Amino acid sequence: MLEKPHAGLDHQxxxxxAAVELYWRPGCPYCMAAEHLLRRKGVQPxxxxxxxxxxxxxxxxxxSAGRTTVPQIFIAGRxxxxxxxxxxxxxxxxxxxxxxxxx
Ligand SMILES: N[C@@H](CCC(=O)N[C@@H](CS)C(=O)NCC(=O)O)C(=O)O
Numbered sequence: 211m212l213e214k215p216h217a218g219l220d221h222q223x224x225x226x227x228a229a230v231e232l233y234w235r236p237g238c239p240y241c242m243a244a245e246h247l248l249r250r251k252g253v254q255p256x257x258x259x260x261x262x263x264x265x266x267x268x269x270x271x272x273x274s275a276g277r278t279t280v281p282q283i284f285i286a287g288r289x290x291x292x293x294x295x296x297x298x299x300x301x302x303x304x305x306x307x308x309x310x311x312x313x
């Protein structure tokens with residue numbers, strides 16, 4: 211689902227790559243694993259920390275159609291899901307096209 215990005219963010223970065231948003235909180239191993247995979251793909255995700263701001267948690271839940279776990283990941287404004295879904299995309303070769311904005 212293509213959703214309104216966090217704080218009016220553009221869906222693309224300056225170099226034409228898809229903007230990646232990652233809602234997270236400290237102490238979450240799934241968040242770290244997701245961030246690690248993205249960085250390995252050359253992506254600098256926009257990290258949105260939710261534990262200090264209930265409004266940001268609500269924003270995450272709204273944008274991800276009710277999901278309450280972290281991480282929740284968006285690529286070019288499209289909800290991807292959590293860490294497992296991100297890794298599943300990578301395993302079937304679908305992550306890079308999304309990051310390039312090709313799909
Ligand atoms: N299968 C999920 C697991 C995510 C998960 O269990 N996250 C934990 C934190 S590491 C969580 O959000 N627990 C509930 C909570 O903290 O409110 C994924 O791949 O993202």
